[in-house]
Structures are given as structure tokens and as C-alpha cells.
Amino acid sequence: MxxxxxxxxxxxxxxxxxxxxxxxxxxxxxxxxxxxxxxxxxxxxxxxxxxxxxxxxxxxxxxxxxxxxxxxxxxxxxxxxxxxxxxxxxxxxxxxxxLxxxxxxxxxxxxxxxxxxxxxxxxxxxxxxxxxxxxxxxxxxxxxGVDLPDAERERVRELTDRDTELSLTFSRNIRDGRREIRVTPEALAGLPQDFLDAHPVGDDGLVVLTTDYPDLMPVREYARDRATRTAIVAAYNDLAWPENDPVLAELLAVRAERAGLLGYGDWADYETEPRMIGGGGKNGGRAIAEFLDRLDEASADAAQREYGILLARLQQDDPDATEVTIADLFYLLSTLRGERHDVDAQLVRSYFRFDRVLPGLLATTGRLLDVEYVPVDVPTWHADVHSYDVVRAGARLGRIHLDLHPRDGKYTHAACFGLAQGVAGRVLPEAVLLCNFARGLMTHDEVVTFFHEFGHLVHDILGGAQRFARFTGVATEWDFVEAPSQLLEEWAWDAGVLSSFTANADGEPIPADLVERMKVADGFGRALEVRRQLGHAQVSYHLHVDRPADLQAATEHWYDATSPVKPLRGRHPYAGFGHLTGYGACYYTYQWSLVIARDLLSGFGGDLMNPDAAARYRREILEPGGSRDAADLVRAFLGRDYGFDAYREWLAGR
Missing domain, CATH: 1.20.1050.40 (Endopeptidase. Chain P; domain 1)
Structure with a gap:
């Protein structure tokens, strides 16, 4: 070959x-x-x-x-x-x-x-x-739509092309829609010194903050001034608005008409038919609703208890506060984890320098997956890009490209993009990470995100030796594809793994007892995080199925009804909700696959670097790509069907 x-x-x-x-x-x-x-x-x-x-x-x-x-x-x-x-x-x-x-x-x-x-x-x-x-x-x-009468076939063609055009416009508006706010230096109280040093005071006496992740994430977690947190989250929640309002309205209409012409009840039924949740039928929309109800039942009581603690803590700072908003959530969780579990988020951040995290992630996943990442000096689209050959036993399995920092005109979130769909003997698999990480110190959340997205990357490469392009890399059922990435997040919580690449200013690795406290502290707020994800899933589902005339009111309603943490009123987060194009009505995917990921973790028996478990995981989950049904892959690895119990225990903090 x-x-x-x-x-x-x-x-x-x-x-x-x-x-x-x-x-x-x-x-x-x-x-x-x-x-x-x-x-x-x-x-x-x-x-x-x-x-x-x-x-x-x-x-x-x-x-x-x-x-x-x-x-x-x-x-x-x-x-x-x-x-x-x-x-x-x-x-x-x-x-x-x-057609x-x-x-x-x-x-x-x-x-x-x-x-x-x-x-x-x-x-x-x-x-x-x-x-x-x-x-x-x-x-x-x-x-x-090949079986449709001529006129309907032609209309499906028009609608499909229009879906692509609208989706591209929607994404472009988000990519180009960065917002800025200006605040006084005093409004940044609580932010770490390196952040302040990187944000000097301008001639007008104000500091410019953008909605890019390296500004957004630290401000919403560390800024003690509630007005500052609210201002930057509000700006982020209006990303690509009003430009995307008519774009999304038409996109939803196009998808609804297309689903109807193809014989489906709604877009959710159409999208879910080939997925795990749809089971090959045309009732996947109902299955989504039932799954979301199950998540609701599993998380509701714990979320209410957590919310009460958050509100009480907010009222210590602001006695007049009557509700916790999404602009308060990350700050309050960070603060309470520090006060209740002695986890200082800024101290944690001091151990995670980007220039150590990157080689640390490569070393960890290289050992886990039995590969080497060999740097290659090749032309790419930007000087920031790091390229590596993925090698095992001297044989090149694929190539990866890491584009990890923000710039104008670039994708604004974090995602893996397939580049070359590997086909055995014909096409070398290649994939790309587009992320927006800080160049200096990273939050632990950013490190977890890095591990998550890298999970997609290695899935694309290791699963990229298929006979047919249709089954290569991450080409499994869409609602399984997040599970390997969510599983890899666990390595970013392992004290032994983290000690191998972290270092503070004195060169000392992050202490194991601090990592243990971080893990315990992470259990607090977990139900509220599930409710936040549930809110995203409800919005993606109901905007497609209900097709409300007022997108703003409907979106605010579903976030308001789903989580005790309140949305910012009058904002338009749907306009910047990039997953509404690719994931459509199916944002439920993230929790569906997390149920599977929590069960996959049990296959490692408490030892994340267990070589036998790692080899079996590579062989049964990653390397087959989409050549077998996802349920069969999981069954081969676990020796049984996956279940809900591990997820429920995780949700309960056990």
C-alpha cells in the first residue's frame, strides 16, 4: 500500500x-x-x-x-x-x-x-x-428528495442551497461581529496583574475590552464589579445582532419548508433520523424532547439548591440583588469555590502557561494514544499555526495543524475542522484546531477546552485509515461525536497528568492537593451548568420546531424557564449562537454524548494512563471511525450497553 x-x-x-x-x-x-x-x-x-x-x-x-x-x-x-x-x-x-x-x-x-x-x-x-x-x-x-415530483425536487434544491448561503452568512456575521466596551481602570478590580498589564489605559482614561475569549472569560470570572461583568456579557450576548436576526428567521423558515417537502414533521425529525437518538425513524424530535425532560428531572432539585447558595453570596456584595444572572454565574462559582474549597482561580491560573500547556497536552495524549507529534516546518495560512506529523513506530498516521490564538477575521470560538478525510493508502488524514486561547496564562477552563477539542483532532487522525471516505475520522453518528472529546477532558483534571507540565513562576508544578480541591469544587455548580446547557438545547430545539415570530422573546423565555440563573433581559444571544447552523435543532447532542462519555470513563478503572485500557479505547472507539454504529463501538469497549447511571452519579458529585 x-x-x-x-x-x-x-x-x-x-x-x-x-x-x-x-x-x-x-x-x-x-x-x-x-x-x-x-x-x-x-x-x-x-x-x-x-x-x-x-x-x-x-x-x-x-x-x-x-x-x-x-x-x-x-x-x-x-x-x-x-x-x-x-x-x-x-x-x-x-x-x-x-436529487x-x-x-x-x-x-x-x-x-x-x-x-x-x-x-x-x-x-x-x-x-x-x-x-x-x-x-x-x-x-x-x-x-x-430524489423521489419527489419535479416541482418539489426543484424547490428542495433551492432550499438546500439557500440553507448553505444563510448558514455561511450567519457564521460570517459572528466571525466579524466582535464588540468592544470601555471601562474605567477601577472597574477591573479583581483581574490578575498580567491581564491589567495587557490592557493599558487609553488617552480617554478608559480601558478597552473586547468580546474575544481572552478578554471575556477572565472578566466574567474575576471582575468584582458587577456592572463590568454585565457589560461585557451583554455585549457578547448581542454579538452579530441585528445582522443575524433576519438571517436566522429565514434559515428557520427554509429548514421547516424543506423538512415538510421531504415528508418530516419538522426539522428536528429530519436531522435526528440517522442519529443515535432517532434510531432510523422519523420521531427523533419527540425523542429529543423526552431526553431533555430526563435531564430536567435529573438536575432540577440540585440546581435550585445551588442557586440559593449563589444568590446568598451575591447579596453579600450587592444587598439589593434579587436574582443571579448569567453575567454573575462564573464569578460567583469561582468565588464560592475559593471560599468553600480553598480554590483560588487566579492561583490555579498561575500554573497554566500556554507555552507549557501545549507541549504537555501533546506529551499526555502521545503517551495515551501511543503516538509521537513531530513538528514540521511547512507553509500554512498564518504564522501562528503549529503543524505536526502524528507518528507511530516510524509511520506517519496523519498531520495536525494548531491555530490557537485570536485575530481579526478568524473563527471566534474553539473547534476542530477536518481538512483531509483520511482514506487508507490514498489520503493522509489532516485536521485543524481553530481556538482563541490566551498567549500567556490560561484559565483551567481554557485548558479543559483545549483537551476537549484535541479529542476531536486525534479522533479524526486515528480514525482516518478507513477504506471509504464516508466512514473516516469523526464520521460517526452526530450525537456520539462529542463523547471522545468529553472523555479526554478528564485528563485535564488528573493530578499526575497536570504535574507533568504545569509550573508557577518558581517552577513548581501544581500541587496534587490543589487539584483534588479543584475536582471537589467543580462538583458545586454542576447542576447549574447542566441547566445552562439544557437552556441551549431547548433554544436550538424550540426555535426550529416552534418557529416563533419573536426570536428574542422566545429565546429569553427558554433560558428563563430552564435555569434559575437568569438571562440578561432584552439581549439577543441567538444571533451569536454559532451552533444553530451546524447543530441545528440538535444541541441536545452535548448532553447525550456526555452520558456516554461518563460511562466510557469507567472502562479505565480509575487509572487514566492504564495502557491496556488506552489500547482497547484506541482500538474500539477511535480507530474504527464511522465504520460501525456508535452503540456497537461503545459495547465493544465496555463489554455492555452504555447507561445513564454514571452520568447521574457525576451530576450528584460522586
Missing amino acids: TTPEPLAFPTDPAGWTAFATERPTAAVAVVADVDARLVAGTDLDAAARLELWNDAEIALLAATNESYLLSEAHPDAAVRAIAEEQVQRLEALSASRL DRDLFQAMAAADAAAEPADAAATAADLDDQQRRLLAKVLQDFRRG
Whole structure:
């Protein structure tokens, strides 16, 4: 088997413009050729049809991934604009293929050829992976609308293309929507000295704060001045508003009409059909509601108890306070953890310098996953990017690119972007982290986020040696994909792991007893955090299913009704809720997969660096990618079906 080479990036502006335009054009040509051969190839057997389909998917996925990445990360606005146009072109091509009746008949013929009438005619038989691919492809065609009458098929095409266009606009408005506030130096009381040093007083006597994470997160956790916390969270809650108000309203309408034309009750039913929660049926929307009700029942009483403690503590600072808002939550949790458990968040932060966390994470996951990360000096889209080959026993398994600090025009949250979908012997898997971490000291929350996103990255690489592009990397059911990342967060809470790379100004690692207190303290507020996540899930579900006329009022209602911690009134957080495009009605995914992740943790038997458990985890969970159903992966690792008990115990702080 040949060893594929990694991508080669341009080194100059003209090269990037060509990269952004010519590679998608070449991919479109490949797909057109494949599709013509499929339609004309009446003599092709089932296996040959699937191989051709795989050829087209390899080309299409590569071009689409590259374009999405450039649209979110390239520093040149002109290149980002070209990439967005290419995303629309490529997504339109993907959708149009699933509406092409001739192409559908070509693949349906593969299904017929795979079931020969003569039992002795075994030559056309397919193996398990081929059958799995064929079933998924035919399901895609049906979900794409290929069986609809002509007029409805054409309307589905229009709606699908419009969904892509609106989603790109929604994301661009968030990416470009950074807000600023100005406060007096006194308003920053409680912030660490290095933060103050990095935010000098301007000529007007005020300090500028932005909604970028390196400003937002420390201010909402450390600022003692309630008005300052409220101001920055309010600005963040109005990110991309009012620009995204009409965009989201139309997007919800487009999705509802599309779901109806395709025969689904609503967008939630459509999205969940191929996922774990949907079970292949068309009642996934009801299953979401039932799952959210289960979370509600599991967390309601504990959240009310926690809220009472938070409100009492807030009233020590502000006797007139009558409610805890989302702008108070992180400050109060941090304060109470310090007072109740002797966990000083700023002391904790002093141990986590970015330039130690990065190599520490690489060393930890390298040992866990039996890989090495070998730095490579290659051109990329920005000087901040660190690139590494992922190597085991001298063989290169893939390549990763880490783009970890904020800049203008870049994706504003933290996420893993697939770049090259690995195919055994044909395509080397590559993936990218786009994050917005501080360059100096990191909060522990940022470290946990780093481990989480890195979990997606290694899943993409280790699962990237599949035969078919459809099943490579993180291409499992969408509501399982977060579980490996949530599991990897646990290594950011392990005293032994943290002692291996942390150091304060005196070079001393974080003490084990402090880590233990951090873990105990983290149990306080856990139910409220579940309620916060439940609020996000309710908003994503109900905006798509109810389609309210007043997005602001509906969003505020669901946050208000879900958690005792109150939203800031009159704000528009839905306009900056980036997951409404990719996750749609299904933000429930984060808690669904967390139920699984908490159970997966039991497979390590209390020793996170257990080599036997780690090897079994790699083999049964990460390396298969999407080649098997997620429930089967979990069953293979745990030796049983996953359950809710571990999650319930975690929620109770045990």
C-alpha cells in the first residue's frame, strides 16, 4: 500500500487565491467525470459503483473541507470571500447529486446487483463495509428528495442551497461581529496583574475590552464589579445582532419548508433520523424532547439548591440583588469555590502557561494514544499555526495543524475542522484546531477546552485509515461525536497528568492537593451548568420546531424557564449562537454524548494512563471511525450497553 503525502500549502497571496479557486474546480471536474461513468456504466457491478462513488466523495470532501477552513481562518478577507463562494458551490453540488434520478438509479442498481436472484451468483456479493456504504448512500438520496415530483425536487434544491448561503452568512456575521466596551481602570478590580498589564489605559482614561475569549472569560470570572461583568456579557450576548436576526428567521423558515417537502414533521425529525437518538425513524424530535425532560428531572432539585447558595453570596456584595444572572454565574462559582474549597482561580491560573500547556497536552495524549507529534516546518495560512506529523513506530498516521490564538477575521470560538478525510493508502488524514486561547496564562477552563477539542483532532487522525471516505475520522453518528472529546477532558483534571507540565513562576508544578480541591469544587455548580446547557438545547430545539415570530422573546423565555440563573433581559444571544447552523435543532447532542462519555470513563478503572485500557479505547472507539454504529463501538469497549447511571452519579458529585 502506498503512503499518501500531506497537503502542500501556498507560500504567497497569489498562491492562496489559486489554491482557493483551482482545487474546488478540479474536484468538481472529478465528480462530474465519476457521475457520468456511473450513469453510463450499465455493465458496472455493485463493488465498482461503490468505488466510483468513493472517488467522488474523496474529491468533494477534500475541496469542501479546505474551503470551509479558509473561510474561517485565512487572514486575507479576499481569500475568505473566495472560499465562502466555493463552499456554496460545493455544497450545492453535493445536494444536487442527491436529487439526480439517473445517479440514484445507478446506485440503486448496485443495491439490486448486491442481491442476486440466483443464490449461486456470489460474484456480486458485497462485504459488510460495502453494504454499509451502499445503505448510507441510498438513505442520503431518499433524504435528499430524489423521489419527489419535479416541482418539489426543484424547490428542495433551492432550499438546500439557500440553507448553505444563510448558514455561511450567519457564521460570517459572528466571525466579524466582535464588540468592544470601555471601562474605567477601577472597574477591573479583581483581574490578575498580567491581564491589567495587557490592557493599558487609553488617552480617554478608559480601558478597552473586547468580546474575544481572552478578554471575556477572565472578566466574567474575576471582575468584582458587577456592572463590568454585565457589560461585557451583554455585549457578547448581542454579538452579530441585528445582522443575524433576519438571517436566522429565514434559515428557520427554509429548514421547516424543506423538512415538510421531504415528508418530516419538522426539522428536528429530519436531522435526528440517522442519529443515535432517532434510531432510523422519523420521531427523533419527540425523542429529543423526552431526553431533555430526563435531564430536567435529573438536575432540577440540585440546581435550585445551588442557586440559593449563589444568590446568598451575591447579596453579600450587592444587598439589593434579587436574582443571579448569567453575567454573575462564573464569578460567583469561582468565588464560592475559593471560599468553600480553598480554590483560588487566579492561583490555579498561575500554573497554566500556554507555552507549557501545549507541549504537555501533546506529551499526555502521545503517551495515551501511543503516538509521537513531530513538528514540521511547512507553509500554512498564518504564522501562528503549529503543524505536526502524528507518528507511530516510524509511520506517519496523519498531520495536525494548531491555530490557537485570536485575530481579526478568524473563527471566534474553539473547534476542530477536518481538512483531509483520511482514506487508507490514498489520503493522509489532516485536521485543524481553530481556538482563541490566551498567549500567556490560561484559565483551567481554557485548558479543559483545549483537551476537549484535541479529542476531536486525534479522533479524526486515528480514525482516518478507513477504506471509504464516508466512514473516516469523526464520521460517526452526530450525537456520539462529542463523547471522545468529553472523555479526554478528564485528563485535564488528573493530578499526575497536570504535574507533568504545569509550573508557577518558581517552577513548581501544581500541587496534587490543589487539584483534588479543584475536582471537589467543580462538583458545586454542576447542576447549574447542566441547566445552562439544557437552556441551549431547548433554544436550538424550540426555535426550529416552534418557529416563533419573536426570536428574542422566545429565546429569553427558554433560558428563563430552564435555569434559575437568569438571562440578561432584552439581549439577543441567538444571533451569536454559532451552533444553530451546524447543530441545528440538535444541541441536545452535548448532553447525550456526555452520558456516554461518563460511562466510557469507567472502562479505565480509575487509572487514566492504564495502557491496556488506552489500547482497547484506541482500538474500539477511535480507530474504527464511522465504520460501525456508535452503540456497537461503545459495547465493544465496555463489554455492555452504555447507561445513564454514571452520568447521574457525576451530576450528584460522586
